[in-house]
Amino acid sequence: MSLSRFSWVLLLLPFVYCCQLGSDTEKDFRSWSHYNGDLAGTKYSSLDEINKGNVSDLQLAWRFETEELSGSAWSVMQFNPLVIDDVMYLTSPSAAVIAVNPENGTELWRYDIDPNNKTRGHNRGFAYWSNADTARLFFSKGNYLYCLDANSGDLFYDFGDLGKINLKDGLNRDADNRNKSTTPGVIFGDLYILGSTVGEGPGPAAPGYIRAFDVRTGEIVWTFHTIPLPGETGHETWSPESWKNSGGANSWGGITMDEERGVIYCGTGSAAYDHWGGDRIGENLYANCVLALDAATGEKVWHYQVVHHDIWDYDIPCAPNLVQVEKDGQLIDAVAQPTKMGHLFILDRDTGEPVFPVEEVPVPQSDIPGEESWPTQPLPQPGLRYARQGFSEDEITDLTPAATAYVTDLIKNMEMGSLFRPPSRDSALIMPQFNGGTDWGGAAYDPINRKLYVNASNEAEWISMFEAPKAETISKFELGSKIYQTQCTFCHGSSNSRPSAGAHGFSGLKTIVNSRPAIHTLEVLENGKGQMPVFSWLTDIEKEALVSYLQDKGKQEKIDLAEVSLNFSSDIPWLSTGHHPIKDQNGYPINKRPWGTLSVIDMNSGSIDWQVALGTYPTLEAEGYEPTGTFNMGGPMVTAGGLVFIAATMDERFRAFDRETGEMLWEFQMDAGGYATPATYEVNGKQFVIIAAGGGGIPGTKPGNSYYCFSL
Numbered sequence: 001m002s003l004s005r006f007s008w009v010l011l012l013l014p015f016v017y018c019c020q021l022g023s024d025t026e027k028d029f030r031s032w033s034h035y036n037g038d039l040a041g042t043k044y045s046s047l048d049e050i051n052k053g054n055v056s057d058l059q060l061a062w063r064f065e066t067e068e069l070s071g072s073a074w075s076v077m078q079f080n081p082l083v084i085d086d087v088m089y090l091t092s093p094s095a096a097v098i099a100v101n102p103e104n105g106t107e108l109w110r111y112d113i114d115p116n117n118k119t120r121g122h123n124r125g126f127a128y129w130s131n132a133d134t135a136r137l138f139f140s141k142g143n144y145l146y147c148l149d150a151n152s153g154d155l156f157y158d159f160g161d162l163g164k165i166n167l168k169d170g171l172n173r174d175a176d177n178r179n180k181s182t183t184p185g186v187i188f189g190d191l192y193i194l195g196s197t198v199g200e201g202p203g204p205a206a207p208g209y210i211r212a213f214d215v216r217t218g219e220i221v222w223t224f225h226t227i228p229l230p231g232e233t234g235h236e237t238w239s240p241e242s243w244k245n246s247g248g249a250n251s252w253g254g255i256t257m258d259e260e261r262g263v264i265y266c267g268t269g270s271a272a273y274d275h276w277g278g279d280r281i282g283e284n285l286y287a288n289c290v291l292a293l294d295a296a297t298g299e300k301v302w303h304y305q306v307v308h309h310d311i312w313d314y315d316i317p318c319a320p321n322l323v324q325v326e327k328d329g330q331l332i333d334a335v336a337q338p339t340k341m342g343h344l345f346i347l348d349r350d351t352g353e354p355v356f357p358v359e360e361v362p363v364p365q366s367d368i369p370g371e372e373s374w375p376t377q378p379l380p381q382p383g384l385r386y387a388r389q390g391f392s393e394d395e396i397t398d399l400t401p402a403a404t405a406y407v408t409d410l411i412k413n414m415e416m417g418s419l420f421r422p423p424s425r426d427s428a429l430i431m432p433q434f435n436g437g438t439d440w441g442g443a444a445y446d447p448i449n450r451k452l453y454v455n456a457s458n459e460a461e462w463i464s465m466f467e468a469p470k471a472e473t474i475s476k477f478e479l480g481s482k483i484y485q486t487q488c489t490f491c492h493g494s495s496n497s498r499p500s501a502g503a504h505g506f507s508g509l510k511t512i513v514n515s516r517p518a519i520h521t522l523e524v525l526e527n528g529k530g531q532m533p534v535f536s537w538l539t540d541i542e543k544e545a546l547v548s549y550l551q552d553k554g555k556q557e558k559i560d561l562a563e564v565s566l567n568f569s570s571d572i573p574w575l576s577t578g579h580h581p582i583k584d585q586n587g588y589p590i591n592k593r594p595w596g597t598l599s600v601i602d603m604n605s606g607s608i609d610w611q612v613a614l615g616t617y618p619t620l621e622a623e624g625y626e627p628t629g630t631f632n633m634g635g636p637m638v639t640a641g642g643l644v645f646i647a648a649t650m651d652e653r654f655r656a657f658d659r660e661t662g663e664m665l666w667e668f669q670m671d672a673g674g675y676a677t678p679a680t681y682e683v684n685g686k687q688f689v690i691i692a693a694g695g696g697g698i699p700g701t702k703p704g705n706s707y708y709c710f711s712l
Helices: 005-022 401-410 476-488 506-514 518-527 541-549 620-622
Strands: 059-065 081-082 086-093 097-100 107-111 127-130 135-141 146-151 164-166 186-188 191-194 211-215 220-224 257-258 263-267 289-294 300-305 322-325 330-338 346-347 356-363 376-380 428-430 443-446 453-456 462-463 465-467 471-476 559-562 575-578 596-602 607-613 638-639 643-646 651-659 664-669 679-685 684-694 703-712
Touching: 081 679, 086 322, 127 186, 186 257, 220 596, 289 330, 322 443, 346 376, 443 638, 471 476, 476 541, 476 559, 476 575, 506 541, 518 541, 596 643, 620 638, 638 679
Parallel strands: none
Antiparallel strands: 059 703, 081 086, 086 097, 097 107, 127 135, 135 146, 146 164, 186 191, 191 211, 211 220, 257 263, 263 289, 289 300, 322 330, 330 346, 356 376, 428 462, 443 453, 453 596, 465 575, 471 559, 596 607, 638 643, 643 651, 651 664, 679 684, 684 703
């Protein structure tokens, strides 16, 4: 069997990148030059000095503390470092850009947007562009995209408005909510192609268009409308006015690219509002789609939708991996897309057709008035479902008899069912939860053996819907409660849930609000701060009500709902109570183990080779339990040394597994969780492996500020 020219290029790509970059320096230097290692998103390295035979000897080479810890329990660093020539590029919990020497971690320079205001803001990586004269580094914080000189850390003032552009500009409507990009895009020629993170609540949300910017000027070169405009293909899959009002359908998890084809590939998220779609009747293209776009023009090559009319918040959370599949004697170029549902879709790279069978299966239908859920959903073959699917009594924890009894009683009045059971008035258990399955960390791909390595979380949550108030009046406290439920729980959590990455939890937020004058909170709502988006579209009375709720005030003060601009009783008549984690009496997940997994999937057979528990609870470990797995956030890396490196777990450890068997060969206890993806590189013949340990974030463990770098 002969390989095509492109097939050989793909197999040799990591080696070519490394050698090409290394030849430009006096050092024997092999780099990690793109987010996730290469444009194909493989997270693969051809380096093999560190291998199965010696990884047990791996030691900490250096540790770099980025900045003083703020003390916030929700600080976070999800960053995948870049190593280009003889410079490593990092970021801090407050999103300062830092250049260091990759051999010893010595700081070379840093750029801090506002050194006197250490507001938190995270991004997962940088993009790098260079020509014979200059090198540019692109990164985002808040609603802005910045362009730095990669050699000095100075802003390029010829880019946008004195070195930055506002990502809210250039949309087809006023995007008075957040529009930022926490995950980098890709460089194609002189274009920087980027997705975005947008609001997901029932209030105004920006559309998640994918755009290409000129790397020198910041001007928008092309835009792909993920919510199609009138006359565009896909417009008919929405309600007629959706293009004016609906938000989301955004590519927030990153982009991969096939340079030879000149095609980018990405996944998109759900449409906003997440849990009621009566104002967006239809399949909702191009939400929840794998997209292939012409990198030069933004024209669609193909799409494949993995969830129709999403009402679960089952975004595609990460970029697909470029892979190859040998099937019926033919080598097929494909993309492999992990999902929050724990489904892997393997699609032909040229056509978007599934390489392995996908069945459209009937699913339960919504009973919420005005909702028209889609009658079927796509389900890949069993070997491509690598996370727990749905919740039933058989899933109740068997950790101890006491835990079984406790959970059985706890959930006795809750509904159970399939993965695609629609949210309803009843409290219902869902698994995987809205963070996955797989989240933004995605998968790693070994192009030599055609194996895909992917981690997943197996935890249940509960969700329910309530009818928006229709009374003529409402108390100021209750109005604030409704605003908080619909606008704030995604980031800050409810009273019994985790917040999202980088945010204070509910109790911490109340403490902050009550420790400062109300005018301070009102100013933050009006102007935004750090990761906190602008809420200027809320009326004064709505902002005051939200502050009253957080201050536990206003229970007797009545407000005329005619003065309330939020669409509680018109456009969005049904709202979610939020995503609620649910635990046993000791704080462990209510379902059976493993609670987190690492799996390897054979691309040729479309089946799981092995699956192991990823992570453990130290208290259970001390009691003699085998690894239980934990909720995990971050991705794996695979190397030619026969190893899979991954942190991601709540036990705050960094591990190496045998890529062939899943046996754990090495682990290192860090001071904070490594909720990031590792990188590896070589200097003067010596291989290093690095991981960001920022802690905090969605897993809710203690914060960190360090990068740990290892070598033999």
